[in-house]
Amino acid sequence: xxxxxxxxxxxxxxxxxxxxxxxxxxxxxxxxxxxxxxxxxxxxxxxxxxxxxxxxxxxxxxxxxxxxxxxxxxxxxxxxxxxxxxxxxxxxxxxxxxxxxxxxxxxxxxxxxxxxxxxxxxxxxxxxxxxxxxxxxxxxxxxxxxxxxxxxxxxxxxxxxxxxxxxxxxxxxxxxxxxxxxxxxxxxxxxxxxxxxxxxxxxxxxxxxxxxxxxxxxxxxxxxxxxxxxxxxxxxxxxxxxxxxxxxxxxxxxxxxxxxxxxxxxxxxxxxxxxxxxxxxxxxxxxxxxxxx
Numbered sequence: 260x261x262x263x264x265x266x267x268x269x270x271x272x273x274x275x276x277x278x279x280x281x282x283x284x285x286x287x288x289x290x291x292x293x294x295x296x297x298x299x300x301x302x303x304x305x306x307x308x309x310x311x312x313x314x315x316x317x318x319x320x321x322x323x324x325x326x327x328x329x330x331x332x333x334x335x336x337x338x339x340x341x342x343x344x345x346x347x348x349x350x351x352x353x354x355x356x357x358x359x360x361x362x363x364x365x366x367x368x369x370x371x372x373x374x375x376x377x378x379x380x381x382x383x384x385x386x387x388x389x390x391x392x393x394x395x396x397x398x399x400x401x402x403x404x405x406x407x408x409x410x411x412x413x414x415x416x417x418x419x420x421x422x423x424x425x426x427x428x429x430x431x432x433x434x435x436x437x438x439x440x441x442x443x444x445x446x447x448x449x450x451x452x453x454x455x456x457x458x459x460x461x462x463x464x465x466x467x468x469x470x471x472x473x474x475x476x477x478x479x480x481x482x483x484x485x486x487x488x489x490x491x492x493x494x495x496x497x498x499x500x501x502x503x504x505x506x507x508x509x510x511x512x513x514x515x516x517x518x519x520x521x522x523x524x525x526x527x528x529x530x531x532x533x534x535x536x537x538x539x540x541x542x543x544x545x546x547x548x549x550x551x552x
Contacts, residue, residue: 260479263289263332263370265319265361266339268297271376271424271471273433275336277301278472280308282479287311291328292339293318301432319357325364334479335365337410338376340403347398354402359409373419374478375410376471377403379464379489381423384523391489391527407487414485420478421487422471425527428543429468430550440465440500444547447508456516459498462524467492467543470535477534488530492537503540507548 262279266272267290276290288311290299299314317324319339329335339361340354358375365373381404383394395401413419428440435441443453470492477483495503505511529537 260285260333261287261289261331262334262336262479263291263329264336264338265291266297266337266376267314268292268294268299268433269338270427270431270434270437271468272297272338273301274431274468274472275338275475276312277306277432278476279336279479280306280311282308282476284479285311287313289313289315289328289332291315291317291319291325296341296434298433304432306432319361320352322360322364325360326367329364329368329370332368332370334372334374335361335368335370336374336376336475337361340376340406342399344399350398350402351405354399355405355409358406362409362413365413371418372478373410373413374475375407375419375421377407377421377423377487379423379425379491379527381407382525382527384525391525411487414487417485419485420483422474423487423489424466424471425464425491427466427468427471428547430546431468435550440543441547443500444504444507444544445551447504447511448548448551450510452512452514453501453504454514454516455497455501455518457497457520458518459496459501459515461497462526463493463495463497463500464491464527465493465495465500465540465543466490467537470533470537473535474533482534484532486532488533489527490533490535491527491529492535493540493543494526494528495540500540503544506541507544
């Protein structure tokens, strides 16, 4: 099986390159990235199946380069997107139209499976937790929703899966510090103070990197049906998150900022059809702590 992974130098992409290289059913992993924000430094380390990995430097807006990378592919995993941009127009260009190019390359390649990594950010911060519907507010959130629409056509044809992730945490090969949760643990580890903005009731929906790897492997094995899924392992308040970190670092100092502000957020439940099981946030924090030692 040949698998193409876009955004392969990023947090999720690097994780999947290393994980899928271990898969005995995978004979080639194409790591596709333009290195605009990620790094292939992890390829200097040894890992099982590394010889299967082939790096392609390219942009997802470059249809010709995508076609060459996807030639003969069986599976395409699309994890490339941007969360920060100097110009809001960039979100639309990269996230929306970049995804359109990936979908077009996928269809031309005759690959059988497509998985898109998206975000629960499409639900916004004001929503009905019992009947979640997309409610984007920012240019980033809108761009992801538009990107999903390109893939949703294939979902309806039983040919694609969308995995919507929350705030990521966990040990990955590249860009570990880009995770807000990982960064909080790192700051606690070096004796820095943590800020809690508002009342501390803001909802934090967290996705463990290990669950992402597990779901993608299930997808390759045909255990995940075509559809859009919310992959959230831990839902807790910002204060509960900080308290969980403080359990590992008892000397941690916490500063409350604008504590009269009524924080917002909505809890997002994990889709029941998913394969992975969720543990406790404390276990995830312990693993991040161990990686820092």
